[in-house]
Amino acid sequence: MNAVFEPAGPLRGRLRVPADKSISHRAAIIAAMVGAPVRITNYLDAADTRSTLAAIRSLGARVQARDGGLEIVGAGMRCAQVSGGPIDVGNAGTLMRLLPGWLSFQTGSTFVLDGDESIRRRPVDRIAQPLALMGAALDARDGRFPPLTVRGGELTGIEYELPVASAQVKSCLLLAGLATDGTEVIEPVATRDHTERMLLAAGASLRRMAGGNGYRTTVQAGDALALERVDVPGDVSSAAFLLAAAAIVPGSRLMLEGVGVNWTRAGFLRILARMGASVRGELEPDGAFDPVEPVSDLEVRHAPLTATTVAAQEVPLAIDELPLVALLGCFAEGDTVVRGAGELRVKESDRIETVVSGLRGLGAEIEALPDGFAVRGTGGLEGGELDAHGDHRLALVGAVAGLASRKGVQVRGFEAADVSYPRFAEDLRGLLA
Numbered sequence: 001m002n003a004v005f006e007p008a009g010p011l012r013g014r015l016r017v018p019a020d021k022s023i024s025h026r027a028a029i030i031a032a033m034v035g036a037p038v039r040i041t042n043y044l045d046a047a048d049t050r051s052t053l054a055a056i057r058s059l060g061a062r063v064q065a066r067d068g069g070l071e072i073v074g075a076g077m078r079c080a081q082v083s084g085g086p087i088d089v090g091n092a093g094t095l096m097r098l099l100p101g102w103l104s105f106q107t108g109s110t111f112v113l114d115g116d117e118s119i120r121r122r123p124v125d126r127i128a129q130p131l132a133l134m135g136a137a138l139d140a141r142d143g144r145f146p147p148l149t150v151r152g153g154e155l156t157g158i159e160y161e162l163p164v165a166s167a168q169v170k171s172c173l174l175l176a177g178l179a180t181d182g183t184e185v186i187e188p189v190a191t192r193d194h195t196e197r198m199l200l201a202a203g204a205s206l207r208r209m210a211g212g213n214g215y216r217t218t219v220q221a222g223d224a225l226a227l228e229r230v231d232v233p234g235d236v237s238s239a240a241f242l243l244a245a246a247a248i249v250p251g252s253r254l255m256l257e258g259v260g261v262n263w264t265r266a267g268f269l270r271i272l273a274r275m276g277a278s279v280r281g282e283l284e285p286d287g288a289f290d291p292v293e294p295v296s297d298l299e300v301r302h303a304p305l306t307a308t309t310v311a312a313q314e315v316p317l318a319i320d321e322l323p324l325v326a327l328l329g330c331f332a333e334g335d336t337v338v339r340g341a342g343e344l345r346v347k348e349s350d351r352i353e354t355v356v357s358g359l360r361g362l363g364a365e366i367e368a369l370p371d372g373f374a375v376r377g378t379g380g381l382e383g384g385e386l387d388a389h390g391d392h393r394l395a396l397v398g399a400v401a402g403l404a405s406r407k408g409v410q411v412r413g414f415e416a417a418d419v420s421y422p423r424f425a426e427d428l429r430g431l432l433a
């Protein structure tokens, strides 16, 4: 589906953005590990998180709508049922990488995980190798890509330093670590910590210690997980598109309600403020670690922007928003540079390639670097056509670019946005009215 986003504005009003995708995935998976009912409010209703519900159902969890939320009654920690056929993760990388953490200790059971074309290009050796060190047997296509077969076994604890800053890998190993006598995951740079917070809330025996720019987190087998309820906040990654739009469309002023502001996710808010946009809200202080996810209303207003350089340790805290930093860079005065973000190459698309070619096609002066990009601010964007390449974040970057462009943007394959923000076009119409 092609969608056209004409120059428009200002954006004005209040809005509740969709629920957090990362936290929704985790809530469903961890609920499936708990052997008692878990109530989830504000679970994200989008393609990725529907894949997670289908996956846990196929593993024996009961999922029901109840009192405006969801009730999940899981199979229990060591009781995942063997699903009828391969588990289809669709486009969801988080599901592909977290679920094997649980499945790897279902002794005697074999599971196959597969997904769409984009998932089949995304590496899973990053979880398969450490899980194999723990004693699980995994097979991936060419040793590296889905389909992924997981044969559960008795696991032993490991100490593992993440070779890439990945919350998905960390989370996978922490879930697997729940079946060991002690597993320590070392992250040299902090990455999103929703899994740790939710496991703490569920009574897991988890300890976390600061070290360098990151953390050492230890888990071990303990009492069964007990989690009564998860309230999913608004997704700061979805909010980011509207915040960016308001920052670059003159006269805009938006209030986004109930957005998750966990500091390990809020890197983009700090980058946006540093570039000169007025962003107001109660951000969580760096280093905080509370089982309850922090939430705030966020107000943003249009302002002239100045270029910025994103520091390497900021990259994981804003990883999904870096395509938006490139877009903001087009409107900022000076050169905006992102380095140390080679991980962008293995997202839903090669986001260095697709962002650079997409924005260049709209008139941007942007250059790809091996691990990031450099953008020269020219005060605006001409417009034209941008292909989403099946990547939800790219589709939404195209939409925001269109609003702030001189001639509008036609986004090819806009349906990709359904993965995280299905009602984006509708929400936008409300703010432009």
Ligand code: S3P
Binding pocket: 021, 022, 023, 094, 165, 166, 167, 168, 169, 171, 192, 319, 320, 343
């Ligand atoms: C996610 C972690 C990040 C992020 C992805 C969601 C998560 O991936 O890009 O969209 O929910 O843990 P990596 O862990 O691969 O960096």
